[in-house]
Amino acid sequence: MNFFRDRDANSDVFDDPKNDPTAASPSTSPRKKQKFDIGPPGNSTLDTADDDAALASLRKRMAGPSSAKAGLAKDQDEINKIIYEVSKGSKFFENERKKDAQTTERINALLARRDQKLLQVPPGSNEWLSIERKIEDLATRLENSRDLSRTILHTDIDMFYAAVELARDPSLKGKCFGVGSGVLVTASYEARKYGARSGMATFVAKALCPHLIVVKNDMQSYVEASQKVMAVFEQYDENLAKASLDEAYLDITEYIEQHGGTIDQIVQQLRDQVRSETQLTVSVGIAPNTMLAKISSDRNKPDGQFRVQPDRKAIVDFMRDLPCRKIPGIGRVNERILESLGVSTCGEIWNKRVELWLALDGKIEWLIKAHLGIGNTVVEPSKREERKSVGREHTFNPTADTQALLDLLKESAQRVEQDLERLDFKGKTITLVAKKDNYQRFSRARTSTRLVHRAEELYDITSSLLLQEIEREGALSLRLIGVRVTHLVDLRGAAAGEERLRKLFQTRQSNGEAQGEEAAQVRPRKTAHEWQQEEERQLALAIKQSLEGNGDPFQEVHDLSQDDATTQVREASPTIALALSKSDEAGPSAPLPSSNAAAQCPICIKPIQGSNDQLNAHIDACLNQSQLDPPSRASPQPPPSHRADSASAPKKKRGPLDSFVRRSNK
DNA sequence: ATACATACC
């Protein structure tokens, strides 16, 4: 949603008479050099007012992306100040400052361009009226498409991870605690009162809340809890759209038709059911579209529900005073930009519609929709074939050692290969992503003529991109590196069905289960429910992976590849096995295992019933568990030891890569 | 096609 991105001030259509049939005067002569010939310079000689504004903005930025969302702390200004104080001086902080200044510059240029256009299109002029008419037409068109017939829910489990932890350890009740390590994934309401937020560095949270207890996350129990809750939701809409482990959209229109009852009653019943079955509370938004439902679920949080009546006037009233920031898609940057244009609430969008049109080059349909409260009315599970990219990245202690970087890159490549293998995709465009030690991100990409998926190829391409970059720039001190693959091709699509079937067939045999059932799962034409099961598993995996960042995920690969578990993993799950085989042998294609192991989890050694998917899900959960709670794993034969600084903390059992993992639990 | 920024959880 980057409508606001400033473009070269000189490339604006209204500057160019031939692009603007309505331009009153051709006076603007071709491109002059001056960048700020219009409007205030904005980046020279700051007066104290500017300083204050910059400081306020920066403090707000440092408070983090979620600070404006919810939580109502006592004194947000005070909190922002503390965050600012404990953060300032760090490289992270300096980078934030830089980005904030960039935003300010963009805003200044944007305002300047708007002002210039206002000279050409003064209020009340024919051009102005013509724009007003266009917006009116747009609004009419949108209004005609408004659909109030669906009853859509957005469900949001209250402080999900924290709630699960609370259920596991009731002594946390009433205390300030957060879940995560290095960065909080969630915070208890008690901790939120002090300003602790998800996404916040734990050391910052501790500065705000000295008694904060930090609990490390345990994805397995979150996945389990999520499945239980989603199972309840599915009774109300089997076609629900899971947005994450703790959020979902449901269309309960049919349910209401079939079961009767008022909407509020049914939602109350749903929430009661979740509470009694899982001890978790959910907040629910009820509305005729997903956007309104999402905004509404925040309204009576925690443990509440809020309904926007399916009535045009009720909706417009609801939107009128709503801060723009609440609109999904408007983050802290766009919030600032809109604010600079005099728009803080959705109601004000309409007041400033012409100015917005001028400033945003006519691309304001999305804002008008927000103003009118019009949104998506179709709820359906996401489809795997809609996936656009697969990637891995990893943060470590900054290093400029080329070999070290290459090794880390290889790890990422291997993990991407695993993911591609598991997901059954190959891709064409390979991107190296990296973050310098000053937090500046960059990426370099190359697209191949062939479909790539193997770690070796991924590594070959990205490493050459990295080397190229080092050659160009000299030493490159990085704190993050990763690999991403785009332009994916779905191997499960008809063409590749054959190979897929063979693989699953083998797995099923090794599970000692009937084959007919499996075939049903492989058929391209799945029932909605089957699609959902698949999606559920993939979603769980995705979420799990997105949160495993602090444990040293890389270590696991090495360890597993060298102890007994590996062998069993291979026997139990060809998918995982194939992926692992390349990480320790670098061989392009280890043969599929031929032996038939018992259907037993290689990690917890428990027997497993169920489909291949369930088996995989279990193994993944176990892998994750063992990762968060490191078993007494022998760590033989460490990978290349280039870490000069690995001696730093001998306290814990540390793997050779540990020195690259800065955020261990504290 | 590539690079980068923004957003979401």
Next chain:
DNA sequence: CACTGGTATGTAT
């Protein structure tokens, strides 16, 4: 001291 990871998407060039 200390600030994530995975994916989607929009814009610019």
